[in-house]
Amino acid sequence: MIKTQVIKLSELKNHCKTCSLYDLCLPMGLESGDLDSLDNVIKRRQSVNKNNFLYRMGEPLKSVYAVRSGSFKTYLTNPDGTEQIIGFSLPGELLGMDAISDAQHVCTAKALETSSVCEIPYDRLETLALEIPNLQHQLMRLMSKEIQQDQNLMLLLAQMPAETRLASFLLGMSERLSNRGYAANDFNLSMSRGDIANLLGMAVETISRLLSHFQENGVLKVERKHITILKLDTLRKLATHCASNRSNSSQAS
Amino acid sequence: MIKTQVIKLSELKNHCKTCSLYDLCLPMGLESGDLDSLDNVIKRRQSVNKNNFLYRMGEPLKSVYAVRSGSFKTYLTNPDGTEQIIGFSLPGELLGMDAISDAQHVCTAKALETSSVCEIPYDRLETLALEIPNLQHQLMRLMSKEIQQDQNLMLLLAQMPAETRLASFLLGMSERLSNRGYAANDFNLSMSRGDIANLLGMAVETISRLLSHFQENGVLKVERKHITILKLDTLRKLATHCASNRSNSSQAS
DNA sequence: TTAGTAACTTGATCTAGATCAACCCTACAT
DNA sequence: ATGTAGGGTTGATCTAGATCAAGTTACTAA
Incomplete structure (x- = not known):
């Protein structure tokens, strides 16, 4: 069976290659072939309405998300119901990596405005990272970056x-x-x-x-x-x- | 040329397999063969005296370190010379992963007492992680854990x-x-x-x-x-x- | 042994910023 | 258009914890 290969403009512009956030996001620095592999894993264009949740604390980790447009806040909820905001996420940033350690989300991500994200199934991302050294490195870099950012906020808060x-x-x-x-x-x-x-x-x-x-x-x-x-x-x-x-x-x- | 294969007790006890921190540290959950591969990459038994530095802010990233004994503090130094402590590291914990993002250390690690560490050259670790899926996963888990810990400290500091x-x-x-x-x-x-x-x-x-x-x-x-x-x-x-x-x-x- | 220094403790005072209170917008629903 | 609620502003007061000050250990070095 031969599939028809019609490429729609609306689809094309959704690919990493043509995404305006390309050099901020996960695929930064990947070569063309690798980019295609990553592209095949990514579920594009999930849309999240204002005040809706991308994921909630306690949910099992299925995917990480790259923000395409809009913005999110991530926060912890204390036992007493109060919340502590951990950060805001802008286009090109990856969300949900705090969940890798326990395979479940430890914070909640809520849309601050109508937003859209690329969903990246985490197990497939890890598998792919084994094959694409650059992707693995990029993932490490992004997590390391998040550690850095959190540490800077700690400095701010502490003194x-x-x-x-x-x-x-x-x-x-x-x-x-x-x-x-x-x-x-x-x-x-x-x-x-x-x-x-x-x-x-x-x-x-x-x-x-x-x-x-x-x-x-x-x-x-x-x-x-x-x-x-x-x-x-x-x-x-x-x-x-x-x-x-x-x-x-x-x-x- | 045939090498003599004398195994000294002092060397044996230095291997991950027999390390008492095995199930806290990086090699957690690795299989026997993979463990050997990791073992070959690790430079064991670096010793650091009290108040000496494991690495300093601004130095290029060469290795990450697993604490074997003793303890460290990691801190940022502000432009005005004041320091902000980011955390303390105990045996079994990995140090230096904040440096991956920029390929240079963004904080300083100083021994709080006479301590010893396993030095793990970072480029070799990344290469090995490509071959050992479990090691890659373990690395991600450890970084994710650090993000979680920092976030908990943020909560503490903020409210x-x-x-x-x-x-x-x-x-x-x-x-x-x-x-x-x-x-x-x-x-x-x-x-x-x-x-x-x-x-x-x-x-x-x-x-x-x-x-x-x-x-x-x-x-x-x-x-x-x-x-x-x-x-x-x-x-x-x-x-x-x-x-x-x-x-x-x-x-x- | 003793001098010197750094770490720690305890008390008195001061202040940045929280809390309390009252009010003003602006957006949305009826 | 009008009521109402949530977000935002501004002022008055209060307080947790910083800062200042003055010891008290306890470790280091000669």
Whole structure:
């Protein structure tokens, strides 16, 4: 039996090769043939509506996901029902890798807006990674990157004052968005003030006040979710604010 | 030319197969033949004296390390020279995987006491992982585990009060040590109060005070570095202390 | 043995940022 | 168009835990 080989434009543009996120995402640096193999494993274009779940804490790990468009928040739920946001995921980023260790998701991923993802069945990804050295390496790199990012957030949470945390968060968003081809100094935050506060370990009121201050100082223009960075240098300075030199953060002795 | 095949006892006991940490460490679950392959790649018995470095921030990634005995702290150094401790490493744990992403170490690992490690050249490990599916999977699991641990620390830092942080830290040490065959409720902390304070984002004085309180309440016995857990249940309760139900940690809506 | 230093403890004070309270938008539903 | 709820802002107060200060160990080195 011979299959007809009609290629539709709508399908074509869904392939990794032609995806605009190509060099941010998992297939980065793969050669053409390998890319095709990966392409065959990926289930494209799952769509997730705002406030819907990509996966929930406790579910068995079936797939990891690459964000194509939109954004997600991932969070842990405490025994008492409160949540702790772990991070936000933007297009080109991989979601769900925390689940590999226990073969089940340890956090929940919820769409902040209508979003779409590529679903990648994890067992097939691992199998494929055995055959494509570059893919294995890329996977390791991505996980390592996530460790790095989490560690940077830990640093922020452990010793930086509120102002520095928020400045650093905004700067991070700006950088990530500009990597994805969006404007670096003019963007919309898809998450609420409450979500930002939760991530950064502070109260909503503090976020609100700091945004106002930043606006008063002419560092930002803030209109609801829409942020314009007016003084990038100043923001950068605020984000690298030195911790006070006290004993709990002494020099390496 | 025929090599003499004398097996010394001192060498034998250094192999993964006979290592007491076998089922905590990288080779967990590998079959006999695969274990031998891994064994050939590992450089055993690097010894690191107290306060010496296993690797330093900025160095190119050559190897990852499995702790055999002793303990390490890993930390970032801020531009202003202050340090932020990322975690402590105990026997059976892998060190250096944050470096994979950028092929250079982004944190420094320093021995808290005289320690020994197995050095595993990273490029050879990756190559071997392509041949041994189980090893690849194990590597992914370990990295995923590290992500999980970091995320739990983030939760602690972002919304838990000081008492909960310290209780949780002590409980974690107790669990990890008991997994390694040490007593669960009677152990020595190899790190200083300052290091604990730094990790948990609080002042040394607060650590000191809390340890005193725990002792007054009969939860712990504290003699300098030596900790005895007297009331495990109470400590567990303290460690899971509910966050107050405020807006920055709202229910999933 | 003793001087010197780093780690630790305990108490007194201070402050960043949480909490409490009141209000204002803006979007959506009736 | 109008009511209503969730998100956001702003101000007043409060507090956990940082900071400052002053010892007290306990280890290191000569």
